[in-house]
Amino acid sequence: MNHGLILPIVLPMFIGCLLLFGARLSIPVKRSLSLSSAAVLVPLSLWLMGQADQGGLQVYALGNWQPPFGIILLLDRLSALLLVATALLAFFALLYATRGDDQRGRNFHALFQFQLMGINGAFLTGDLFNLFVFFEILLIASYSLLLHGGGPERVRAGLHYVILNLVGSALFLLAVGVLYGITGTLNMADLAVRVAAATADQAPLLGAAGLLLLVVFGLKAAFLPLYFWLPRAYASATAPVAALFAIMTKIGLYSILRVYTLIFGDDAGMLANMAQDWLWPLALLTIGLGVIGALAAGSLHGLLAYLVVVSVGTLLAGISLGTPQALAAALYYLLHSTWIAGGLFLLADLIARQRGDKAAQLIQGPALQNPHLLGILFFVGAISVAGLPPLSGFIGKLLLLRAVEPGLQALFFWPVVLGGGLATLIALSRAGSTLFWRVGLSQLDSAELDRGRLLACIGLLLLSPLLVGLAAPLLTYVEATAAQLLDLQLYRQIVVPGGAS
Amino acid sequence: MEALFAGALGILTASGVYLLLRARTFPVVMGLTLISYAVNLFLFAMGRLQTGVTTVIGANAGYADPLPQALVLTAIVIGFAMTAFVVVLALRSVGEMKTDHVDGRESAR
Numbered sequence: 001m002n003h004g005l006i007l008p009i010v011l012p013m014f015i016g017c018l019l020l021f022g023a024r025l026s027i028p029v030k031r032s033l034s035l036s037s038a039a040v041l042v043p044l045s046l047w048l049m050g051q052a053d054q055g056g057l058q059v060y061a062l063g064n065w066q067p068p069f070g071i072i073l074l075l076d077r078l079s080a081l082l083l084v085a086t087a088l089l090a091f092f093a094l095l096y097a098t099r100g101d102d103q104r105g106r107n108f109h110a111l112f113q114f115q116l117m118g119i120n121g122a123f124l125t126g127d128l129f130n131l132f133v134f135f136e137i138l139l140i141a142s143y144s145l146l147l148h149g150g151g152p153e154r155v156r157a158g159l160h161y162v163i164l165n166l167v168g169s170a171l172f173l174l175a176v177g178v179l180y181g182i183t184g185t186l187n188m189a190d191l192a193v194r195v196a197a198a199t200a201d202q203a204p205l206l207g208a209a210g211l212l213l214l215v216v217f218g219l220k221a222a223f224l225p226l227y228f229w230l231p232r233a234y235a236s237a238t239a240p241v242a243a244l245f246a247i248m249t250k251i252g253l254y255s256i257l258r259v260y261t262l263i264f265g266d267d268a269g270m271l272a273n274m275a276q277d278w279l280w281p282l283a284l285l286t287i288g289l290g291v292i293g294a295l296a297a298g299s300l301h302g303l304l305a306y307l308v309v310v311s312v313g314t315l316l317a318g319i320s321l322g323t324p325q326a327l328a329a330a331l332y333y334l335l336h337s338t339w340i341a342g343g344l345f346l347l348a349d350l351i352a353r354q355r356g357d358k359a360a361q362l363i364q365g366p367a368l369q370n371p372h373l374l375g376i377l378f379f380v381g382a383i384s385v386a387g388l389p390p391l392s393g394f395i396g397k398l399l400l401l402r403a404v405e406p407g408l409q410a411l412f413f414w415p416v417v418l419g420g421g422l423a424t425l426i427a428l429s430r431a432g433s434t435l436f437w438r439v440g441l442s443q444l445d446s447a448e449l450d451r452g453r454l455l456a457c458i459g460l461l462l463l464s465p466l467l468v469g470l471a472a473p474l475l476t477y478v479e480a481t482a483a484q485l486l487d488l489q490l491y492r493q494i495v496v497p498g499g500a501s
Numbered sequence: 502m503e504a505l506f507a508g509a510l511g512i513l514t515a516s517g518v519y520l521l522l523r524a525r526t527f528p529v530v531m532g533l534t535l536i537s538y539a540v541n542l543f544l545f546a547m548g549r550l551q552t553g554v555t556t557v558i559g560a561n562a563g564y565a566d567p568l569p570q571a572l573v574l575t576a577i578v579i580g581f582a583m584t585a586f587v588v589v590l591a592l593r594s595v596g597e598m599k600t601d602h603v604d605g606r607e608s609a610r
Contacts, residue, residue: 129572133579136579136583140583143586143590152598152605155593155597155598155605156594156604156605158590159526159591159605160603162586162587163521163529163533163587163603166537167521167536169579170533170536170537173543173576174540176544176572177540177544177547177569178547180547180568180569180572181546
């Protein structure tokens with residue numbers, strides 16, 4: 001048993017508790033504790049990625065209860081990939097926060113660590129009820145982080161976000177209850193075995209539970225009928241929190257990918273691939289509405305929040321296609337969209353700080369102090385997120401477009417994605433020309449560019465060229481991930497006595 | 502017993518949903534509480550409804566499934582914390598926005 005599996009959960013938990021009990025520690029001590037924990041998570045998750053890439057599944061049985069009886073942590077290529085995405089994003093977001101944003105409210109660092117614990121736990125767990133628990137941990141930390149800094153706008157967005165997610169949690173419990181009541185297990189691999197063996201009178205109830213789960217994960221992932229909370233919440237959060245939230249929608253997408261390939265996947269008899277038919281039209285409509293929202297947004301933060309919705313739609317389309325090529329392309333695009341969205345939220349804050357009370361509103365404002373530097377960063381982020389060559393968004397979208405078979409699917413998918421890319425480009429060019437060119441003559445004296453903040457922002461945006469540079473090994477990895485996800489026999493070995501490594 | 506139990510859950514959930522759809526924070530919090538009661542009872546019933554059986558396998562023919570009870574306990578604790586949080590948030594929202602409407606402003610009539 002590899003004890004390294006539990007470290008991404010335990011490390012932020014201990015540091016978070018330490019910060020909570022040491023609430024009166026001086027702020028430099030808190031910052032270095034928090035930042036070193038986030039920094040250690042980066043090599044740790046890269047090491048776990050190396051472990052996962054050896055091909056087998058790694059299972060960590062908590063309390064040494066053998067699956068399916070106890071709770072297990074499960075490390076496969078998919079969870080390792082998402083751990084790496086989280087660790088890098090969190091490090092740069094925290095680096096940005098340590099330059100002053102963490103003092104706008106209390107206990108920022110402790111909450112940030114608990115949020116990381118919840119996110120890492122959700123990616124690592126192999127048990128459905130444990131997934132619920134980690135969801136709640138990351139949610140309650142995110143409620144407080146969203147409110148960090150205070151103000152009516154945050155409270156209003158926060159209230160909607162909290163109430164919606166509480167209803168979501170109730171639905172999650174109902175679905176878990178039905179699944180347990182029928183199959184008698186909560187271990188995901190064991191559920192896959194039991195669902196495949198379900199009789200004809202059990203199947204409709206299992207299907208209902210499965211679709212309830214889809215609603216819950218859809219609320220987290222924010223696709224079509226369930227995304228309305230997202231733009232306001234993301235646009236009102238402080239910059240480092242908004243950047244970290246770029247991974248939050250991916251948790252919903254990860255859960256969809258996990259549950260609907262493993263439990264309700266190819267082997268599930270009558271219930272095989274039941275979510276995919278729903279997801280395909282919703283994904284395309286989500287892209288369309290997200291783009292309309294981006295074109296209509298009145299502030300840079302609102303625009304970026306709608307671009308998150310567009311990326312969710314694009315990823316969801318890849319997942320609903322379900323072929324190995326499409327899944328691999330979606331996973332590559334997931335890394336790109338997480339990091340670049342995070343970087344752009346940080347950049348939007350840097351720009352807003354130089355515009356005084358105009359902040360990020362897309363109206364004429366004072367001239368920026370560093371128009372060239374911020375302009376170049378905005379340009380790099382914009383062409384990356386719109387999917388233009390030579391940056392990573394282009395490769396991701398190209399792979400997705402190539403993964404669609406010619407025919408009816410391509411007829412819908414190509415125009416939506418390409419038209420969406422064009423409209424994104426128009427929205428971003430309009431925003432950019434307002435922010436950088438349509439400016440008054442005067443500059444604000446109070447604004448200055450903080451080097452630490454700039455470093456964090458550049459760090460995240462530079463991951464886009466890095467994704468292009470490392471495209472060959474990464475693509476090999478994501479293709480292996482997709483193949484592993486569809487190899488259900490491998491996951492079923494977990495519940496065979498002596499089958500888990 | 503099953504019909505009575507299901508009816509009670511149905512009434513709890515329906516009242517909860519009705520209150521949730523009111524646009525004031527206090528009824529919404531009450532609605533969330535009722536729904537979480539219904540959900541906890543539902544989870545509890547997933548171990549099957551029976552009386553007078555032990556929780557030890559092998560002591561006699563029937564046994565009560567202990568796992569749903571553990572799940573309910575976890576769900577109650579989490580639900581309690583979340584309710585406390587949403588009450589504080591609702592109070593703060595009244596303080597910041599001078600209204601208990603969930604949108605932070607009175608709807609136009």
